[in-house]
Amino acid sequence: MKISKKELEKLNKEGLITSQQVEDIISYYQTNTDNNKLWKRLFVIAGLLIALGIILVIGANWSLIPNFLKISIDFVLFLALVYADYYFITNNKKNLSEVFLVISFFMIAGTIGLIAQVYNLDGGWFSFARFWMFLAIPFVLLSKTFLINILWLLLLFNSFPESFYTWLHDIYSYFVSTLLPFSKSYNISIFCILLYLLLEFLQYFGKSIYIKFDKKIVVLKAFSILAQLTKYWTLCAIALQRNAIDIIFIFCLLAYKLYINYKNRKDKCFRNYAILAEVYIIYLFVSAYGNLLFTGIGFIMGGILLLVSIYVLRKVLSYMKKLGVNN
């Protein structure tokens, strides 16, 4: 939507537009935005199908056509695609330019595959991913398709040499066995917490730069989301450790998130974090006891706690609504 709901209501209160007009404007933008999203998705799916089709045709390795001709056809097709990208971008045809950018992105992989076939190269996955990732940069920067940007980031992480991952493992081992002075289990907990904080920073960093560049470079958003997903994965690892430091960290984190969302009047986020806190408490109850009797007691106490939490949460939410909600 180009104009916020709040602003429309404000205009209505001022008497500049009627309530009917407010509703009409909202439904107009709603329909148009939904339609645009649907068309865009269909265009991207079409592009993906064509691109995967080209890769499979190349994969079949046509025996009737000589190598020179195969390569020539591939390059002519690629040139045509690039011209289509150029033509649709300069003529501001967003959906069509997305389709051709998606096809061009995969065409790079197809062409590398074809050259590997013709010259019988076997460089391995890492060098293939690295080469594809480098050559795809122009298309990724121009494409607004989220899927392509995520795929490119995954390629980026796959294009590091194997030694990079050995190096990461060495850092982890150094942290866990040498640098941190506690027991191994505590050292792993501290490492996971530090990793979580780093990912939180990376997520924030990606998001802020994405906003700074007027939301034009989608790969930054993709980076931020990938950092966010890894962050959640790390959080799960922290939750599963169950050392005192992990429990304290998760409670502090949940308290901080609840406070921030309460302060910013984001009732949906506040509710989600409150539910997460309840689930975590129940998990702690259940996992603290071993046999059936105590696990049963844990469940009952967890259930009671959940009911109390729901009551408190509903009270807080209705209080927040009274203060004025901002989703």
Added chain:
Amino acid sequence: MKNKLLLFILLIPIICLFVWNCFLWYDKDSGTEITVRISGYDPRDLLSGHYIRYTIDWNKTDLQQFEDKNFTKDDFVDSLNKSSYRFYVSETHAKYLDKLLMESWDTKEEDKKIVEVVYSYKNGKHPIAKKLLVNGQPYQKII
């Protein structure tokens, strides 16, 4: 000006791939030919197409050709730094070749088909597999 820059940026990947292809083409055509005996199997890969993964049978390879052409077997092996290699074949030929290579394990030594790969080799460059020969002939002719 902005449009020309956009076109140039979009053309960079094609230019890189084209230059890479030209280098490979030159190396393939200008290198010295070496024929090695192979043994192997045929796993399939959807993205790469059909290929034979083989190992070089150095015991049955004529090593005289290396001495004549002023390089050794070790140079060849070190530059690839691998123990198994790929030769891409078309989808239609893959099944037959797979069968042929599998059968060669069970047949008597004198009845076995001789499967070889011709490499183009230049000093200091990666050898490029040019042809797959079955009993001295390109595999397409045998099939």
